Structures are given as structure tokens and as C-alpha cells.
Amino acid sequence: MNDTKLELILQHPDFQQLIDKKTRLSWSLSAVMLVIYYGFILLLAFSPGTLARPISDGAITIGIPVGVAIILLTFVLTGIYVRIANRDLDPLNEKVLRGFMA
């Protein structure tokens, strides 16, 4: 690809829209994951007692459903990403590709 073609792609509104959406999606979901995981780690480090408290009168502590929830959440977050990417980003990407292959 030569420089003028690169500039052309770069300036194209479809490409810019694709980049905007993709960047926003991937970094915001990454931020969510990082906050959840390192929030959990810091909670363990600074306030381990919080997760040790039992739920109601049973043996199960708050920590167990929280752990299970984080496991499920990793899967849900990847699901959200794949769904949005398949539905919104791929058609846009196709459009960009078609525009420049022609």
C-alpha cells in the first residue's frame, strides 16, 4: 500500500467510525475486567474480613458467591464483546474492506 492510499483509508469516515467504535469497546471492557480483578485482589489484601463474613446464618461466606460471580463475569464480558463485534463492527469492517479492494 502506498502513502496516498493509506491517507485515503485513514481519512475515510467508515474507517474512522470503525476505529472509534472498536477502540472504545475494547478499552472500556478491558477497564471493567481490570477494575473487577484488581479490585478483588486489593479487597483481599486490605480487607480480607469482608469476604470472610457468612451469608445469613449458613456456612457459605460472601467470598464464595463473589468468586463464582467473577468466573461467570469473565465469560459474560467475552460474550458481550463478541456479540457487539459480530453485530456492529464486522459489517463496518466489511464495508471498509469492500471500499478499498474495489
Place this chain on the structure above:
Amino acid sequence: MKRLSYLLTLLVFGLSSQSICAAASNPISASPRPLNWNAITMFLVFVLFTLAIIRWAAKRTRSAADFYTAGGGLSPLQNGLAIAGDMVSAASFLGISAMMFDKGYDGLIYALGVLAGWPIILFLIAERLRNLGKFTFADVVSYRLAQTPVRITAALGTLTVAIMYLVAQMVGAGKLIELLFGTSYLSAVMLVGVLMVLYVTFGGMLATTWVQIIKAVLLLAGTTFMAFMVLSHFGFSPEALFAGAATTHANGKAILAPGGLVSDPVDAISLGLGMMFGTAGLPHILMRFFTVANARQARKSVFYATGFIAYFYLLILIAGFGAIVMVGSEPDFHDAAGNIIGGNNMIAVHLAQAVGGNLFLGFISAVAFATILAVVAGLALSGASAISHDLYATVLCKGSASEQSEIRVSKIATLAIGILAIVLGLLFEKQNIAFLSGLVLAIAASVNFPVLFLSMFWKGLTTRGAVVGSLAGLLSAIVLLILGPTVWVGILQHQTPLFPYANPALFSMSIAFGSAWLLSVLDDSPRAQEERQRYLAQYIRSMTGIGAARASQKH
């Protein structure tokens, strides 16, 4: 902190340190055990089946693309299963269930660390990697940089990680198989080495992947059965399961709460970083992103992989806590001194016997062996591709090597890696190789990940920055681990560590990122200018897939 590093060991190669120590101190496992015929028969069936796969795969493996990436023709579900298979190794299966049995909640914290990296890999790495690379992650790093220095550094990073991982797996495998099958250490290590070389040289990535897929399905099915039987034992009541565990375990209710694993925030974050980004720096994992047709398929692969890994850890949570009651309170599984027969790493195997009798015990033992085989084959393939694709074809022949000679070099490299793995496996039999396993993820997070990340996301990265960044990450990770509590105190028997933290990733990754940045910023050479200019084309390709390598066949 000592405990932290010890637990890290358990996680990565659940088999290494403890089974070694256990085998040395435990009179029962030290004496030869009777041959376990159920396990051996089922394992032989597995091996015969995989040999048939090699025959089938060999016919479909002709070009270099076939050999390295199965022609890029795997489906996302197949690739997702293979990735999950690489992650849920014997280490996760035996190591994390042993941790839950031993420490309860801390085992769950560990499982979360492994899992939490996958969404990040999906959001930031997977698609860009597929769009830019062809066979190895060095393709991506060297995309706009000078081929020779960058490929040599990347190959060094790949080989260091792959061989350390291999050695630890070989030693762990030898010990585990000694216990499970009653065969000798020597024969176990030889068998693993020979089968690994056969899978890779004849079947390439296609056979390696199918072995991994079959093992992943068997392991997931076996673990599902175990978890189901545990739940039914407790009347399908989680409350009964956890209450039972707390009543039986010596530490009582403390096992349902965070223990001493995460007490120092710096060490904890360093551990988390190492686990999260170490995964994104493992060459045999990165390679899997090239086995699908395009970025869309790579994305779906990670979705499936994350789902399978998450599901697996939920099962292990049930099995691990269930074992506290079903194995921990059973005198049959203890020796005269009251210790678990074969050491804590045998928890999952004992639980298999408790829920499914001898036949199921044989099945789980065979699956554990299959797991090791599948993982070492992937490691050998990634090491061999670094030699043949990065060093031979690109650096030595400057891209003029024919595909056939490149494949031949790859096969020779596989054979050499196989022999090296067997020799090192035998040499290290009596050594405490625990530190190796801690090293692998930390090294992968420091040598491979920072430079890979910067090459994709930062325009300013230059060849100098990439090379120095990788080497700085490699050296600092190794030095800090040696000076830290694991090696300096644990192995070299000094009084106090020179570096206070067991997990170096926070520091070694910072050093890698910092030096890559500094050297790039200071690089004013004409080459560096050109490299920065080439970022634009790379960026467009990484985001859209324009010009990305295409699949050559479908399976």
C-alpha cells in the same frame, strides 16, 4: 511470601514440587506401586487413537502453513477447545484441586488469576495478532522492525519459555506417571518425549491440535462427572457441601475465607500481573491464534476458550471442596502417618476413585497422562517454529528458504527439542525444579508480552527498543526470581532474600516496558524514522485485516 511462590508452583505445574517432595518423603510412593492396568489400558487406547490421528493429519500436512497452523483451517470451536486444553493442564486439574483441598478459598483466588487474563487477551490482543501474524508471534513484533535482531530476540524468548515449561512438565510427568501407573520414571519420561516428537514431526499443528481437543473433551467430561457425583453426594445443596467441608477440614471455617495467599498488596498485584499477562506471552498459546481463518474466527475462539476454562474452574471448585469431605475423611486414602497417599497432588485422582471406583480412577489417570502429552506437544511445536520459521527461514536464509526445507528444519528442531527435554528431564529428576515453574509465567509476561503489546499499540517502538526491552525483561525476571525468596532462601538456603517479593512480574514488566520506551525514544537513527512511519500501514492492517494471511485449507 514463600507460601505464595510455593502455591504458584502448584498452580503452574501442580505436579512439580510437591509430588517430588512427597515422593521423596512418603514411604508408600517411594516403594514401587503395583501396575494400574485400568489406567494403562485406557491410556494405550488413547495413544493408539492419537497415532491414527497422526496418520490422518500427516496426509494433510504438506505446506509450511499446514505444519505451523493447520492451514489456518480450524473452526473457532475446535480452536477454543484446544486453547482451553492448553490452559487446563494437569497442573490446573491436579494442582488447583489440591490447593482447594489444602487451603480452601485460596485455591479459588488462584483459579481466578488464570481466568482473568482471557478477556484482556480477547479485547486487546487476539484479533490484532491474527491480522498481523502468519506463523509465530515474532511475525507481529517484527512486522515493521528489522527482521534479524527482532526475530533472534523473539526466538530467544520463545525458546526460553518453551524449554523451561517443557522441563518442568517432563519432571512432573515422570513423577506423576510413576505414581499413577506404577511404571518407572525413566520409561515415563522417554514415552512422553517420543510421543511428543511423533505428534509434532508427522502431524504438525493439525495432529497437535486434535490431541489437545480430544484430551480437553475427555478432561471436561471426566471433571463434569466428578462434580456431578460430588453434588449428588451432598444432595445438590451447595450449603451442605461447604458446611461439610468446613466441619471436616482441620482449619474449620477458615477455609471458606481468604487465607494467607494474598496478604501483601505489592506481591499480590505482582502475582496477578504475572498470571494475567504471562498467559498472553506464552508462545504455544499465541501460536493458536494463527490456526483459524481470520480475526473474526480468532475472536470466537477466545470466547469458546474462556467459556470452557470458566466452566472447568467451577467444576474444580465443587470437586476440590467435595474432596475435603469425600477424600479427607476417608482413611483409605491416607497412609499410616495420616498423610494423603502420593501427596496432595493426588487429590483429584483419589476423588475419582471415591466417586467412580477403579474404572473411573483408571480413566482419570489416563486423562492426566494425556493432558501432559498434549501440552508438551504444543510446547515443542512452538519452540520448533521459532527455530525453523524465525531463525532458519527469516534470519539465516533471509526469506529465500523453500517451504520443504523450512519444514525439514522444523522437524529436526522438534527432534532436538525432544531429545533435550528427555535429557533435561532425566538430569533434573532429583532436583527441586519448583523455581522453574514460577519463572515461566513471570518470564513470559516480561520478555514476550511488553514488546508484543508495544509493537501493536505504540507507534514509537523501534528495533532497538524492542530488542533491549525483551532482553531487559528476560534478565530482570530471572535475576529477581533468583534473588527473591523462592530461590535465594528456598533453594540456596540463605537467611533473607535480597529481593523481598516472590513475584517479580510487576518489576520485571516495568523494566521491560520502561527500557523499550526509553531506547525507542532515544533512537534517532534513519531506520527508526522509517519504522515509525511504517506504523500507519500496520495499524490499518491490524484493525481491518487488509492484507492479512489467509487460510489455505479447511478441516
